[in-house]
Amino acid sequence: MSRFYLTTAIDYVNSRPHLGTAYEKITADVIARYRRLRGDETHFLMGNDEHSQNVYRRAVELGLDPLAYCDRMEQEFREVWRKLDISFDDFIRTTEPRHRAGVTALAERIAKAGDLYEGHYEGWYCVSCEAFKQEKDLVDGNCPVHLRPPEWIREKNHFFRLSKYRQPLIDHFAAHPEFLVPDVRRNEILRLLESGLEDISVSRAGQSWGIPLPSDPSSVVYVWFDALINYASAVGLGTDAGQFARWWPADLHVIGKDITRFHAAVWPAMLMSAGVALPRQIFGHGFVSLKGQKMSKSLGTILDPVDAADRFGADPLRLYLVKEIAYGADGDFSWERFEERYNVDLANNLGNLVNRVAAMTDRYRGGRLRASGATAGRLAATAEAAVADYRRSMDALALHEGAAAAYRIVDAANEFIAETEPWTLARDPAQAGRLTQTLYDVTEAVRLAATLLLPIMPSSSAQMLRRVGEPVPEGLELHDAARWRPAGERVVAKADPLWPRLEPKAPPAAAPEEPAAKAAHSTRRAKPMSEEQKDQPAPPAALPVTPTATPAQAGGERISIDEFMKVELRVAKVLAAEKVPNSKKLVKLQVDVGTEQRTLVAGIADAYEAESLVGRTVAVVFNLKPAKLMGIESNGMVLAASPEGGKPALVTFDEPVPPPGSRVR
RNA sequence: GCCGGUGUAGCUCAGUUGGUUAGAGCACGCGGCUCAUAUCCGCGGAGUCCGGGGUUCAAGUCCCUGCACCGGCACCA
Numbered sequence: 062m063s064r065f066y067l068t069t070a071i072d073y074v075n076s077r078p079h080l081g082t083a084y085e086k087i088t089a090d091v092i093a094r095y096r097r098l099r100g101d102e103t104h105f106l107m108g109n110d111e112h113s114q115n116v117y118r119r120a121v122e123l124g125l126d127p128l129a130y131c132d133r134m135e136q137e138f139r140e141v142w143r144k145l146d147i148s149f150d151d152f153i154r155t156t157e158p159r160h161r162a163g164v165t166a167l168a169e170r171i172a173k174a175g176d177l178y179e180g181h182y183e184g185w186y187c188v189s190c191e192a193f194k195q196e197k198d199l200v201d202g203n204c205p206v207h208l209r210p211p212e213w214i215r216e217k218n219h220f221f222r223l224s225k226y227r228q229p230l231i232d233h234f235a236a237h238p239e240f241l242v243p244d245v246r247r248n249e250i251l252r253l254l255e256s257g258l259e260d261i262s263v264s265r266a267g268q269s270w271g272i273p274l275p276s277d278p279s280s281v282v283y284v285w286f287d288a289l290i291n292y293a294s295a296v297g298l299g300t301d302a303g304q305f306a307r308w309w310p311a312d313l314h315v316i317g318k319d320i321t322r323f324h325a326a327v328w329p330a331m332l333m334s335a336g337v338a339l340p341r342q343i344f345g346h347g348f349v350s351l352k353g354q355k356m357s358k359s360l361g362t363i364l365d366p367v368d369a370a371d372r373f374g375a376d377p378l379r380l381y382l383v384k385e386i387a388y389g390a391d392g393d394f395s396w397e398r399f400e401e402r403y404n405v406d407l408a409n410n411l412g413n414l415v416n417r418v419a420a421m422t423d424r425y426r427g428g429r430l431r432a433s434g435a436t437a438g439r440l441a442a443t444a445e446a447a448v449a450d451y452r453r454s455m456d457a458l459a460l461h462e463g464a465a466a467a468y469r470i471v472d473a474a475n476e477f478i479a480e481t482e483p484w485t486l487a488r489d490p491a492q493a494g495r496l497t498q499t500l501y502d503v504t505e506a507v508r509l510a511a512t513l514l515l516p517i518m519p520s521s522s523a524q525m526l527r528r529v530g531e532p533v534p535e536g537l538e539l540h541d542a543a544r545w546r547p548a549g550e551r552v553v554a555k556a557d558p559l560w561p562r563l564e565p566k567a568p569p570a571a572a573p574e575e576p577a578a579k580a581a582h583s584t585r586r587a588k589p590m591s592e593e594q595k596d597q598p599a600p601p602a603a604l605p606v607t608p609t610a611t612p613a614q615a616g617g618e619r620i621s622i623d624e625f626m627k628v629e630l631r632v633a634k635v636l637a638a639e640k641v642p643n644s645k646k647l648v649k650l651q652v653d654v655g656t657e658q659r660t661l662v663a664g665i666a667d668a669y670e671a672e673s674l675v676g677r678t679v680a681v682v683f684n685l686k687p688a689k690l691m692g693i694e695s696n697g698m699v700l701a702a703s704p705e706g707g708k709p710a711l712v713t714f715d716e717p718v719p720p721p722g723s724r725v726r
Numbered sequence: 727g728c729c730g731g732u733g734u735a736g737c738u739c740a741g742u743u744g745g746u747u748a749g750a751g752c753a754c755g756c757g758g759c760u761c762a763u764a765u766c767c768g769c770g771g772a773g774u775c776c777g778g779g780g781u782u783c784a785a786g787u788c789c790c791u792g793c794a795c796c797g798g799c800a801c802c803a
Contacts, residue, residue: 073802081803115801249730317803348803385751387740391731391797398738401752409765417762424761461740465750479767484760558763 065101067093067313068292070320071108071155074134075115078141080394081317083366084349087379088388088460089315090147094516095455095463100538104308106295107142108153109135110288112281117270127270131156144367146375146519153295155272155287163294164272164287170335172276176222177263179277181215216266219274221286226330227258233329239342241325242458243389246318246345250325258326289328293337310338318345344458347391349382364394376518377403377560383517384464400563407560411471411510415525415559417478418503422553425487425496430530432501434548435494440502441545443473444509448543451513460517467513474506504529504553505546512542521559528554629683630700630725631655632714638674650674650699654683655722663699680712680725 069089072082086107093105111131120130135154142149153160171177231254234240234247241247264280265271271281290298292311297304316324321343329339351364369378381402386392422428447469454462477499486496511525515533523533530551636658637651652659661681680700700712 070803075801079803083803085803245731319798319802346803348797350797385739393738395738398752401738404763405751408763413762413765415762417766419762421761457742459742462742465740475766476768478761479759482759482761487761560763562763562765 063101064104064308065093065096065313066104066106066296066308066311067096067315068106068295068311070314070316071110071153071288071291072138073113073116074109074111074131074138075113075119077137078366080351080364080366080369081349083141083145084382084386084392085315085317085346086142086147087145087382088346090145090149091379091383091460091516092313092315092455092458093148093150094519098512098516098537098539098542100540104151104296105149106151106153106292107147107149108151108291108295109138109155110284110291111154111156112271112284112287114268114270114284128156141367144370144375145379148519151295153291155291159297159300160291160294161272162299164282164290164299165275166299167290167293167331167335167337168282168286169275170337171221171331174334174336176225176334177219177276178222180218180220180262217277217280218262218266219264219277219280220260221263221327221331222334223258223261223327223330226333227254229333230254230258230326230329233339237341240339241321241343241345243345245389246321246325246343250321253322253326258330261327285323285327286331289323289331292340293332298337311340312342314340314343316343316345318347321345344389347386347389349386350391350393351395369399373403374521376521377407380406380464380514380518383460384468386461388458388460403560404562406468408558408562410468410475411525412558412560414471414474414478414503415507415528418474418500418507419528419553419555421483421487422500422504423555425483426500428553428555429550430497430501430504430553431550432498432548433494435498440473440477440506441547444470444506445545447473448509448513451543452539455516463513464517467510467517470506470510470513474503474510477506478503500553501549501551504531504551505549509543509545512537512539524559528556530554631681631683632719632721632723632725633659633679633681633697633699634721635674635677635679652679652681652697653721654681654697655720659696661697661699663701677711678714678718678721680714 067089069085072078078086089105089107093103096103109131111127116131117127120127123130125133131154135152139152168177231251234251234254238247241250263283263286264274264277265283266280268281271284272287274280274282292314293305293309294300296308296311298309314324324343324345332339366378377399381394381399382392384406385398385402419428422430447466450469451463451466454460454466481495481499483496483499486492486499507525507529508531511522511529514525515522515537526533530553631654633652633654635650635652650661650663652661659681682698682700685696685698
């Protein structure tokens with residue numbers, strides 16, 4: 062059995078994890094779960110990076126012992142990871158003894174190789190930045206970033222001979238093209254290597270918060286040098302040779318693109334110096350922005366992933382992040398887009414598929430299927446091809462393509478239902494066998510799709526599998542599970558929709574501050590009332606995008622009277638009406654709304670003859686954005702009741718009929 | 727200033743090692759179905775792949791160049 066050891070970057074504990082941090086963990090978790098599904102013995106490491114001066118200062122500010130502060134943050138982080146269903150096998154903190162032992166061991170080896178030397182550094186040092194500043198960078202003698210005076214520091218420093226490893230690194234990159242992916246990152250580092258490497262300082266003098274440098278306990282190991290070593294110390298470097306031999310080298314470091322040079326240049330050089338094997342691969346993922354804006358604490362453009370998980374469950378968020386963002390590239394999150402994908406991918410396609418096959422199986426076969434394996438038509442072939450694509454993509458870390466491959470099965474199953482028309486088969490007793498097989502084939506497609514989606518949506522995929530009567534067995538393995546099974550017996554469970562459609566809650570209230578620049582997207586449905594609508598008029602700096610105020614729960618949320626009053630309903634008199642040519646149910650109306658005449662288009666032709674409408678008094682939405690229907694611009698909307706499956710019925714008024722222009726409310 | 731990114735359908739984006747009529751989802755229009763969460767299926771319209779050079783039998787894809795937009799040089803994924 063092959064082993065797979067993967068890690069994510071360890072996180073600073075200055076603040077709670079946000080969507081960007083969660084993105085990294087979620088995608089790494091998908092990889093980890095995929096490897097387990099493949100049958101690899103997998104070790105997935107995460108952790109917290111605690112030896113930072115910022116952490117120390119933050120703790121002091123709060124009047125806490127730094128370690129106590131870190132303890133508290135650890136609980137917060139773990140809670141977030143739990144909610145997001147992150148299945149790490151180990152969680153390391155850099156304040157743990159095992160890490161200290163690892164750092165000590167590695168530093169000693171590097172020192173022994175002659176790659177640590179003592180030097181001095183002096184200059185302006187900004188404590189907040191934890192970095193030295195050039196004289197020219199100062200503004201009025203202050204740190205340009207923190208607007209506070211830096212300190213002049215002359216300190217003894219220990220340097221690592223990074224420059225010595227320039228050529229070995231170049232050679233390594235040449236010999237192992239897969240060492241750093243995607244290619245953009247690799248090219249970046251190659252350019253860096255070509256331009257030369259300078260030795261780097263690896264210690265800080267006069268600080269207590271950190272791990273003492275073995276050769277000079279008056280200094281502590283610089284936080285970056287310290288942090289990188291977690292990957293090795295977590296699996297026993299310096300504490301457990303057996304375990305270390307078992308897991309090292311790591312197969313994959315998943316990191317953010319901003320820290321590639323530390324991982325792809327500094328870290329391998331450190332390992333080379335110490336004579337330790339290099340990790341096999343480093344993946345530098347992109348960043349997730351929020352509505353096109355970089356997430357920033359100071360701008361308040363932070364999205365709390367727990368929020369999204371609390372509202373819809375972790376799985377929809379996971380699917381969105383994995384499927385909608387090309388892994389390696391930057392991506393964007395917005396609530397509109399999230400809700401769109403939720404409705405399309407989950408409610409309409411996958412969820413509805415599970416639901417319809419369950420309903421049909423229940424109705425036609427009492428929930429039981431016994432299939433002999435006669436046919437599956439193209440469905441089986443499509444599914445198996447998708448499985449192959451999925452594996453190829455997932456192996457190559459193209460997670461978004463893996464998700465897309467799984468969805469090809471979902472699409473094929475919906476098409477298959479349309480082609481085979483089980484409801485037609487059900488009317489002909491001679492087709493009984495075919496019907497059973499057809500339904501079975503669909504459940505089989507669901508089983509395969511859900512199996513492939515297990516790494517991405519662990520809990521809902523397991524639920525889908527239960528519904529099609531194939532609960533996840535212990536130690537499920539892909540090579541066996543992802544094979545099409547032409548025959549079998551299963552009990553299918555009818556149940557509530559897994560993902561109820563998110564219906565809009567507010568009317569499309571003609572947001573007047575929107576200069577209609579976004580084109581005439583007139584949807585029949587109203588847009589959900591989401592955060593950014595509330596945001597828009599406010600000054601950009603002060604608005605937390607974190608949607609805490611009005612959680613958009615699925616279901617009937619009530620609106621305020623103010624919200625309702627945004628909709629201007631008016632009495633209108635129909636002056637002229639004609640059926641729109643080539644349309645089935647559209648009528649073009651000329652109406653008097655009191656202040657003016659309007660042209661609007663209504664979908665009521667199957668209930669009303671155009672001529673019969675002339676002279677009638679109707680209710681219209683006056684302040685609706687214009688929309689084009691069949692080439693005609695409609696400036697408003699006629700109110701009508703739309704009974705289930707029936708024809709629309711116009712809203713009418715009691716006598717005496719009010720004059721056009723009267724407000725309705 | 728330094729570094730980097732992006733520019734492909736109305737919108738959001740895919741486009742593997744350059745290789746047939748450039749794709750998806752959403753939106754829009756038309757049609758079909760009724761098992762299903764008003765869901766699903768089919769068809770359709772619409773792109774100077776930012777501009778200009780170049781390499782090549784062949785370029786959205788490689789090279790040069792111009793333009794536009796954006797980001798980082800705080801913390802951070």
